[in-house]
Amino acid sequence: MYQRTGQFAGKIDLSKTLRLLEALGNPHQRLRVVHVAGTNGKGSVSHALASMLTASGKRTALYTSPHYVDYRERIRIDGEKVSEQYVIDFVAQYEALIKEIDASFFEFTVAMAFAYFAEQEVDFAVIEVGMGGRLDSTNVVNPLLSVITNIGFDHTEVLGDTLPKIAAEKAGIIKANRPVMIGEYQRETWSVFRKKAFQENAPIYLAEDVIDLKQSASTTLVFDIDHPFSLSTRKLDLRGPFGLLNLRTALAAYQVLAKAERGNANQPTTSATALLSKLSMVASALTKMSKLSGYRGRFFTLSQNPTVLADAGHNADAWKVIGPEIANQTKGALHVVCGFVSGKSPLPFFAAFPQNTSFYLGDMSIPRNRPVAETLSLLESAYQPSTFDSIAAAFEAARAAAKADDLLFVGGSTFVVGELFDHLNLG
Secondary structure: OHHHHOHHHOOOOOHHHHHHHHHOOOHHHHOOEEEEEOOOOHHHHHHHHHHHHHHOOOOEEEEOOOOOOOHHHHEEEOOEEOOHHHHHHHHHHHHHHHHHHOOOHHHHHHHHHHHHHHHOOOOEEEEEOOOOOOOOOOOOOOOOEEEEOOOOOOOHHHHOOOHHHHHHHHHHHOOOOOOEEEOOOOHHHHHHHHHHHHHOOOOEEEHHHHOEEEEEEOOEEEEEEOEEEEEEOOOOOOOOOOHHHHHHHHHHHHHHHHHHHHOOOOOOOHHHHHHHOOHHHHHHHOOOHHHHHOOOOOOEEEEOOOEEEEOOOOOHHHHHHHHHHHHHOOOOOEEEEEOOEOOOOOHHHHHOOOOOOEEEEEOOOOOOEOOHHHHHHHHOOOOOOEEEOOHHHHHHHHHHHOOOOOEEEEEOOHHHHHHHHHHOOOO
16 A cells, blocks of 8 residues: 555556556446646645535546545545445445456555446546656546646655656656647746657646736736636735645636537537636635645645645655745744655755744654654754654644644655644544
8 A cells, every 4th residue: 555655555557547547337438527736736626626616516536545534535525525435335246246357445445436427427527646647547538638737856766856857757647649738837847748749649738828817916816718817816815935836727728628518519519618617616616625625735734823724745856935924924933743654755845944943853653654753863963853652742743832823834744744634523
């Protein structure tokens, strides 16, 4: 189970997923999919797309990973988690087959999600890639649209140690004659995507070319999606330093999807009209993503006085932007609760925050946890965090120390945020 143990549990192959799906009647072939990959932002973009589709009246499935507290967070329709009974029944019915195939946790979870979505006859399924793209278990679909948010250094032991190598893996979700949306132009990777799109005869779009974003005031954004409309940044659920980038990617993908639908002779012409009409409904969806898709964990405010923020950013590219953004948001002292998984250096995380930050380092209750003692040895004398045997204990110590005008930030890993949610009964 990669979520808990890391690369040694990862199975980079599609054959077992395909065998499971064949036994299930190939439910993935009955789904109209938007497939989303990327190093950072793919979860936020997936949730935003699902929220907009749900708000436009489409029954919309959403598959994401990992989960924070409840396994069922991964499999949703219009924001509602799959029932416990469905999971129990599915595992009971197919346990022998899962063992016979020796399917991994992720493989049978993907198969379960596709089976559930097909049974529920959803209009769209927004599917987030787990890791990479080319050999990810989700890459058995033939999507209406592929989306690649951006490329950064993460899972390099599996995906490669250069941006072009990582981009080549993520470009594996680009399919023949199906459009692909690239969320962010990066000089090192653009040619990789262009080449793959040319090979597949896939129309390729860049988000900044599709959506004209203009910031008319400090809190107002104007987007041109067929015609201009405005959004108040204060009300959006997509917050933080990556919020606007993810928002533009999601809106651009939404527009390209609508145009692809309009050109699909097998769909009634009203389908595209429904997608692109009522822009106020789309805008409203971006202010209530937590309800429409279960979105949380990104610049998520848990309480005030002191302000408590959580963000699940889990790699150096995310940390170097999150740290300064967090520091700019506090008038008082900054308290940071953190923990780390093995295989990722914690140094970029600590370096992203001001020198006067108070750090509270805790152990997580998963096998992938990098023990506090090991983290301290990597930090040497550069940083001196207070140490705790759990994220809950670290959080409570930070909360006790924080004054009303301070800011308490929790991050470093998806699992740190998950353990905080569990501690606060926010499952």
